[in-house]
Amino acid sequence: MFNEQRKIQYLTGLDWALKSASTKYATHGYHPYASRYIPQIPHYLISVFSKKNDLVLDNFLGSGTTLVESKILGRDAIGLDVNPLACLIARVKTTNIQKCDLEEICQFCLSLDKDIQSLKNNDKHNTSILVGDIPHPNILKWFNQSSISELLLLKNRIDSIKKKKTREFLLVAFSSILRAVSDATSGFGNLMLNLHPPPRIGAYQKFCRVVTSMVEGMKQYNQTSTHSNVKILNSDSRNLNFLQDHTIDFICTHPPYILVEMKRVLAKRKYCCIVIGNPIYKGKTWHLNEILKKDSLKVGFALIKEIRRRKYRLTMGNIKEEYVLILKNE
Numbered sequence: 540m541f542n543e544q545r546k547i548q549y550l551t552g553l554d555w556a557l558k559s560a561s562t563k564y565a566t567h568g569y570h571p572y573a574s575r576y577i578p579q580i581p582h583y584l585i586s587v588f589s590k591k592n593d594l595v596l597d598n599f600l601g602s603g604t605t606l607v608e609s610k611i612l613g614r615d616a617i618g619l620d621v622n623p624l625a626c627l628i629a630r631v632k633t634t635n636i637q638k639c640d641l642e643e644i645c646q647f648c649l650s651l652d653k654d655i656q657s658l659k660n661n662d663k664h665n666t667s668i669l670v671g672d673i674p675h676p677n678i679l680k681w682f683n684q685s686s687i688s689e690l691l692l693l694k695n696r697i698d699s700i701k702k703k704k705t706r707e708f709l710l711v712a713f714s715s716i717l718r719a720v721s722d723a724t725s726g727f728g729n730l731m732l733n734l735h736p737p738p739r740i741g742a743y744q745k746f747c748r749v750v751t752s753m754v755e756g757m758k759q760y761n762q763t764s765t766h767s768n769v770k771i772l773n774s775d776s777r778n779l780n781f782l783q784d785h786t787i788d789f790i791c792t793h794p795p796y797i798l799v800e801m802k803r804v805l806a807k808r809k810y811c812c813i814v815i816g817n818p819i820y821k822g823k824t825w826h827l828n829e830i831l832k833k834d835s836l837k838v839g840f841a842l843i844k845e846i847r848r849r850k851y852r853l854t855m856g857n858i859k860e861e862y863v864l865i866l867k868n869e
């Protein structure tokens with residue numbers, strides 16, 4: 540694209556508040572994830588700081604927002620996360636599923652209807668599957684009995700699917716409904732029991748709705764994504780030894796951060812963008828962007844620009860503003 544000055548000019552002219560932007564297109568809305576960034580952020584940055592077939596790294600992958608955008612923009616990408624659930628969500632969000640398999644997925648949901656009805660009628664003899672034991676005694680505090688039965692049936696059936704892509708797709712749908720069908724409070728923050736839970740829709744019904752919407756998301760993703768490669772590792776990014784020095788064309792991530800390793804693997808004269816929010820705790824704002832800027836300079840990055848964005852969708856830490864730090868490995 541343009542030279543550095545024009546890149547920065549272009550970026551600073553963009554609407555970063557993105558107040559009414561759709562953030563759940565393609566596969567982005569598959570699963571809630573704490574402190575997810577909105578897809579437009581990596582989209583802007585990847586477009587400007589890398590080119591087709593470049594290799595992008597997100598060493599704090601989370602739910603895979605950077606990787607989905609890399610696939611859409613035709614960049615190869617590597618993502619790491621210590622959380623196996625994050626890796627599962629990211630794998631499902633970045634793996635194309637063809638039309639015939641999507642039809643099978645919808646068929647799978649319909650095929651459960653009879654067993655769910657039998658469960659509802661408490662007709663144990665006609666319920667042709669084993670629902671298994673209740674996994675933990677405390678579970679009865681969080682879910683009512685009918686949700687547990689439906690969830691066990693769903694999980695049991697999903698586990699028996701042989702095709703990994705299909706099984707993982709349905710597992711993500713399953714995981715994404717758990718909080719909504721439980722008696723936990725909704726929203727971010729600590730998981731608390733809602734002592735007066737509102738009436739919930741049945742787990743199976745919710746699951747079918749989520750699967751239908753995920754299937755639509757996958758159709759959109761299939762149309763917009765490219766054939767670029769995505770690699771996801773369930774590992775600790777404090778150790779990036781599997782990457783040679785200066786082999787990454789662009790880093791786009793969201794804290795925490797491991798600056799020395801990031802600088803080592805990033806190619807010379809290439810960029811690293813870190814999105815960082817300043818949380819408010821006990822009425823005090825913690826200026827993490829300032830700490831991060833100092834640390835970045837200490838390890839030898841050059842600070843090219845800091846873009847401040849106002850956040851309209853509040854997430855954990857009551858973060859009202861966040862910063863995009865544009866660093867360069869000079």
Ligand SMILES: C[S@@+](CC[C@H](N)C(=O)[O-])C[C@H]1O[C@@H](n2cnc3c(N)ncnc32)[C@H](O)[C@@H]1O
Nearest residue numbers: 574575576599601602604620621622775776793
């Ligand atoms: C803020 S979230 C990233 C969210 C992501 N940008 C998204 O849009 O979904 C930070 C992630 O870093 C992961 N993480 C924290 N320490 C890590 C480490 N040492 N190695 C790999 N992942 C780590 C956490 O599990 C979490 O998923």
